[in-house]
Amino acid sequence: MGIRKGILSCAVASLMTVGFGTTAITHAKKPNISTEKAVTAADYYRLGSKYESGDDGYEVDISKAIENYNSAISLGSIDALNARGVLAIQDGNEELARKFFKMAADKGDEIALFNLGNIENSKSKQGILNKPAIDLYSKSAKKKYSPALVALGDIYASGIGAPVDYKKAEDYFIKAADLNSDDAVNRLALMYLLEDGLDSGDETENSKKTAELIKRVADKGNPQALYILSMMYENGFHVQKDSKKSMDLLRKSADKGHPEALFSLGYLYLMGHNVNQDNAKGLELMKKAGMVGYGDASNNVGMAYLKGEIVKQDYKEAQKWLEQAIGQGSVLATHNVGLVYEKGLGVEVDYEKARKLFAIAADIGYTPSMIKMAEIYEQGLGVKVDHENARSWLMKAVQANDVDAMLILANSYYFGGYGYAIDKEKGIEWLNKAKSLGSQAAYATETRWKGYERSAKAAKYAESQKKS
Structure with missing residues (x-):
């Protein structure tokens, strides 16, 4: 459970994809700070937030952030007290954090009470009452602060x-859901499903509760609940399958700016599923999802500009969106920007940059990047040929059940490669493993091997005939 700053601050919050992004470098004009005068507690707080976050072109300067927060505190700002507490936590100074949070809590602030609860909760142990x-958390929850209700439910x-007390957990999550908490909706739905088993398709009391809960919260206009209910109708999950109703709900969720709804609706327009294909509208929705x-x-927006199939090819625009995607945590984008540098798509070929990006994505667990790392060391792309390192990366992907990696391994044993005799x-063994996992490419590989064997036998026979 994360420490929260304040309602005015930018809090850090704790599903279909086509292929390639880093945060785009902005060149916003730096404001004339010397002319900006702070006169109220809110002014000082906002200025402190800008120095802390680097928003609006400000350079991050924690000392100036603290200076402005202190000025805001002297004028009675509770948000600034929470901000100082958060900075103290980030600095590892729990004692100082407690001091600031307590000052705000003594004034009845629900966020400060929640933050103090988080500090205490960090010491919690299994089965022991904290x-x-x-x-x-209860004091904060009484003030209708939904994260505190969710925290109590989690406990x-x-x-x-x-x-463990599932009834109490359910009660707290329901109260938070009534306050429009997406986290509470997700937890309730998951809790009900886990009681049945995630693969259960039977109509049970818990499945009914799940559907009723999602419908009730969706009727209040909660974007997350609208999105989940849309998926339920699309898949017939504990409701009668109804694609039209699913699309209506998905649009409502997207209209409220729900990122996954915008993404999913954009995907449907790009693919022409449940709607007439409209690439322009699909790309527009993808952009909106990216911007939130x-x-x-x-x-996906970056990939569209890179490929130039549904929009005019524009490497600069592609790079901007792909870099933004990396900054937003997309492992796909990290891998795809690696491909940009490996192939020289709108940039100079740079194997070192490509390798670093592939390594980042591979370390996160993205198997196509593991395969790329294997190729780099096997082919000596910007590095010395290193069969051992190449095999190591390849086996990581194989152990993650990546069928493409299995086929590379199968071919390496069958023909000799990656330093394998x-x-x-063994080649056939790995080919069969890939086939057992449903790889169509494995069947195509098997056909090529049989063709190779026939050609080899024919060549051997022809050679023997010449000698005779």
Whole structure:
């Protein structure tokens, strides 16, 4: 559970994709700070936030942020007290953080009470009651602060900070859901589904509760609930399958700016599923999803400009969106920008940059990047040929059940590659493994091998005839 700053601050919040982004470098004009005068507590707080975050062209300067927060505090700003507490937590100074949070909590601030609860909750243990944390969260929850209600639900659902009590957890999550909390809706739905088993398709009491909950919250206009209900109708999950109703709900969620709804609706327009294909509208929706932080949407916009199939090819625009996607956490974009540098798409070929980007994505667990790392060391792209390193990366992808990696391994054993000695039995073994996982490419590979064997036998026979 993260420390929260204040309602005025930019809080850091705790689903279909086509292929390639980093935060785009902006060149906003730096404001004339010397002419900006802070006269109220809110003015000082906003200025402190800009120095802390680097928003509006300000250079990050924590000392100036603290200076302005202190001025805001002297004028009675509760948000600034929370901001100082957050900075203290980030600096590892729990004692100082407690001081600032307590000052705000003493004034009845629900966010400060929640933050103090988080500090206490960090000491929670399985099955042992953490009364200080629960008391602080409860005080915050009484002020209808939904994150505190979610935190209490988490304690009783997980049993970390109190003995497990699913009824209490459910009650807290429902109260938070009534306050339009997306987190509470997600937790309730998951809790009901886990009680049945995620693969259960039967109509049970919990499945009914899930559907009723989502419908109730969706009727209040909650974007997340509208999106989930749309997916339920599209897939017939505990409701009668109804694609038209699904699309109506998806549009409502997208109209409210829900990132996943914007992304999904954009995808449907690009693919022509449930709607008439409209690439322009699909791309527009992807852009909107990207602008509200959905990294894979930014990735797709970048890919569209890179490929030039549905929009005029524009490498500069592609790079901007792809870099934005990386900044938004898209592993796809990290991999795809690696491809940009490897292939020299609108930039000079730079194997070192490509390798670094592939390594980042591979370390996160993206298997296509692991395969790329293997290729780099096998082919010596910007590095010395290193069969051992290449095999290491290849096996990481294989161990993650990547069928493409299995086929590379199969071919390496069958023909000799990556430093492996020819071992056709092992090659066939890995080919069959890929086939067992449903790889159509494995069947195509098998056909090529049979063709190769026939050609080899024919050549051998022809050679023997010449000698005779």
